[in-house]
Amino acid sequence: MSKKDTYWIAFxxxxxxxxxxxxxxxxxxxxxxxxxxxxxxxxxQGAVEKVWDSIYHLNPNILAQAGNMDRSNVTDFLKSKGANLHLEVRELADGIKIMGVGCSIPTPFGTPSEITEEEMAEMLAETYSRAGKYDKLILAVHDSPYNTSLDMLSNGMHVGSKSVRTFIETHQPDIVISGHIHESRGEDSIGKSRIFNPGMASGGGYVQINLSNQTLDATLKQI
Known part of the structure; x- marks a missing residue:
């Protein structure tokens, strides 16, 4: 890559x-x-600090958000580090922005940070309203969009968020990095939006997001 080219790692x-x-x-x-x-x-106690340190000693520039398995202390910790992405918009390069929404819609397991579809829709809308003008948009969302190859359980049932899907259909972010459904690692698309779910970190999946002269691309990778 040239000096003008940069990349981010997402998982x-x-x-x-x-x-x-x-x-x-x-x-x-x-x-x-x-x-x-x-x-x-x-x-x-101490869990988020250990996860943070495992990344920080390699790369100190971290943007992160809580998922459904994280309690509010995770968001508090990330805010204290200036690293919280949940309900925030950041500019990664000139004209290229990222917005983040964590949590998930309800699961059968009663995890700590579950929200309704209506709340998810509100969070997405409120965060997007702060994006302002941009040339390219990345959406980092914990819950995968409904009815894609990225929200399927092993029995084939689609369990992703309909609100996330509607947001993607409406606003067409260029790149979407999702997760939550561990067994649905892969890539899909909704309209022009390319959507990635790298799966569980322990499975070795991640996404490399390449930024070059206001262009944006992403590749699903595996250790």
């Missing part, structure tokens, strides 16, 4: 597994690291 569903960052090639040379949610499993 999620860490669940307190600390190995993936050390295995990603050239993570230390990336402009930064994006974590889409589920840093912990119900956020026991």
């Amino acid at each position: 999620g569903d860490i669940h307190q597994s600390l190995n993936l960052p050390n295995l990603i090639p050239d993570i230390d040379k990336a402009a930064g690291v994006i974590v889409t949610g589920d840093l912990t499993n119900h956020s026991p």
Whole structure:
């Protein structure tokens, strides 16, 4: 890559597994690291700090958000580090912005940070309203969009968020990095939006987001 070219590394569903960052090639040379949610499993004391440290010692520029398995202390910690992405918009390069929405719609497991579809829709709309003008948009969302190859359980049932899908259909972000459904690692599209679910971090999946002269591309990778 030229000096004008940069890339970000994105993954999620860490669940307190600390190995993936050390295995990603050239993570230390990336402009930064994006974590889409589920840093912990119900956020026991000290867990988010260990996950943070596992990334920070390789690349200190981190943007992250809580998933459904994270409690509010995870968001509080990320805010204290200036790294929270949930309900926020950041500019990664000139004209290229990223917006983040964590949590998930209800699951059968009663996890700590579940919200209704209506709340998800409100969060997406409110965050997007702060995006302003942009040339390219990345959406980092913990819950995968409904009725794609990225929200299927092993029995073939689609369990993703309809609100996330509607948002993508309406606003057509260029790149979407999702997660939550561990067994549905892969890539799909809704209109012009390319959507990625790298799966659980312990499975070795991640996304490399390439930025070059106001162009944007992404590639699903596997350790």
